[in-house]
Amino acid sequence: MSFPSQYAAPVEKSAPQRDGERTRQRAIQVAAAHISANGFHKMSIAAVAVEAGVSQSGLLHHFPSKAALLSAVLDEQERSDSEFLFGDGEPPLGWDAFDALVALAAHNSTRPQWVQLFVRISAEATAPTHPGHPWIRRHYDSVRSWLVDAVEHGKANGSIQRGAPTRLIVESTAALLDGIQQQWVLAPETVSMVDNVRFHVETLKKSWG
Amino acid sequence: MSFPSQYAAPVEKSAPQRDGERTRQRAIQVAAAHISANGFHKMSIAAVAVEAGVSQSGLLHHFPSKAALLSAVLDEQERSDSEFLFGDGEPPLGWDAFDALVALAAHNSTRPQWVQLFVRISAEATAPTHPGHPWIRRHYDSVRSWLVDAVEHGKANGSIQRGAPTRLIVESTAALLDGIQQQWVLAPETVSMVDNVRFHVETLKKSWG
DNA sequence: GTCTATACCTCGATAGAC
DNA sequence: GTCTATCGAGGTATAGAC
Numbered sequence: 387m388s389f390p391s392q393y394a395a396p397v398e399k400s401a402p403q404r405d406g407e408r409t410r411q412r413a414i415q416v417a418a419a420h421i422s423a424n425g426f427h428k429m430s431i432a433a434v435a436v437e438a439g440v441s442q443s444g445l446l447h448h449f450p451s452k453a454a455l456l457s458a459v460l461d462e463q464e465r466s467d468s469e470f471l472f473g474d475g476e477p478p479l480g481w482d483a484f485d486a487l488v489a490l491a492a493h494n495s496t497r498p499q500w501v502q503l504f505v506r507i508s509a510e511a512t513a514p515t516h517p518g519h520p521w522i523r524r525h526y527d528s529v530r531s532w533l534v535d536a537v538e539h540g541k542a543n544g545s546i547q548r549g550a551p552t553r554l555i556v557e558s559t560a561a562l563l564d565g566i567q568q569q570w571v572l573a574p575e576t577v578s579m580v581d582n583v584r585f586h587v588e589t590l591k592k593s594w595g
Numbered sequence: 596m597s598f599p600s601q602y603a604a605p606v607e608k609s610a611p612q613r614d615g616e617r618t619r620q621r622a623i624q625v626a627a628a629h630i631s632a633n634g635f636h637k638m639s640i641a642a643v644a645v646e647a648g649v650s651q652s653g654l655l656h657h658f659p660s661k662a663a664l665l666s667a668v669l670d671e672q673e674r675s676d677s678e679f680l681f682g683d684g685e686p687p688l689g690w691d692a693f694d695a696l697v698a699l700a701a702h703n704s705t706r707p708q709w710v711q712l713f714v715r716i717s718a719e720a721t722a723p724t725h726p727g728h729p730w731i732r733r734h735y736d737s738v739r740s741w742l743v744d745a746v747e748h749g750k751a752n753g754s755i756q757r758g759a760p761t762r763l764i765v766e767s768t769a770a771l772l773d774g775i776q777q778q779w780v781l782a783p784e785t786v787s788m789v790d791n792v793r794f795h796v797e798t799l800k801k802s803w804g
Numbered sequence: 805g806t807c808t809a810t811a812c813c814t815c816g817a818t819a820g821a822c
Numbered sequence: 823g824t825c826t827a828t829c830g831a832g833g834t835a836t837a838g839a840c
Contacts, residue, residue, distance in 0.1 A: 409806090443807065443808080444807070447806070
């Protein structure tokens, strides 16, 4: 699940468009599609260049290396999800945070490519030498921070029991999100992301709410 | 999580060792290590051959293609996990099945390479063109069948409430297992697989037991 | 900012001797 | 069953003209 925030490193709004900005944006979209399909390792910048309508060198003018292209794709992903979850406001806290995850699951059900991209990268990038490794670490730290804050906040205002195990609630929720996405990518017709996330969240509420 | 059974296609015991059986086994181990580290796409049969102490052609004598080598690795993985979970007996049913998953998590905590291998493959192989795709589909079907049977059995003998949502219990459990493995691969010191799996299972028992 | 041309590498697989 | 030699394809990145 991809849902960072101000808890992560800030993402600057992309600069105003010059001439090649169109090409740049197209390349990012094409690259995202390729990574979604087969992962970063199998994506070739030659193929991306063709589909984006530029030569390979033209592409490498905008992104000096394959890794740089990946970074651009990941930043785009981060920006998009953060926008959906938080808009321009504050991140939801308490159980509202968990309800927001249910909403995100519903949103993601409408864009399989996004989910696939995240599934691919989050597995590949656990390797320390992977160019996306720093990104994925930041991502998990960000999610964890947000959810820990959410639970602490709920405990403070009484909506969550004081004795609730914060760490386990946070970790198991993140795990469920990632795992259900993987199953969904494999069999979108047989698995419902929303039902499973809601089931998990409702179970937590019943136990600790 | 890798834990198939007689629910999956049967795995024949490997044939008695000829001359090259040693080489074959060594190659499987080396290949497993490479896939664990960087995934199937980045594994090169040349590198595997060197580490296994044979030439590339020597390796390709035992495994006619890279995909065949992958199959051998996956069968080995399947055999190992199935043995741990079920031994030579019947698969556990009812809540016992879920307790067995907690035990498996504990076992897996002692062999990071196994877990990494599964994390890598289960993400890569969701792509329909991946050589491991048929395997991963069988794997999930197998797990699902087993756990569905386990819940139905529990309902029949009264240990699980009749109204419990079988599908959601099964899917969310599988999702949690996969997701927590991914987090653990990324940060083994900060995340406990056992604690999270146990937490999930205990929560299920409290809600539907 | 975009192109052509190319250097240089790694890879999977095959041919054929021993 | 293992080797050497090699083919052909595809990959990233650079050089330099326009």
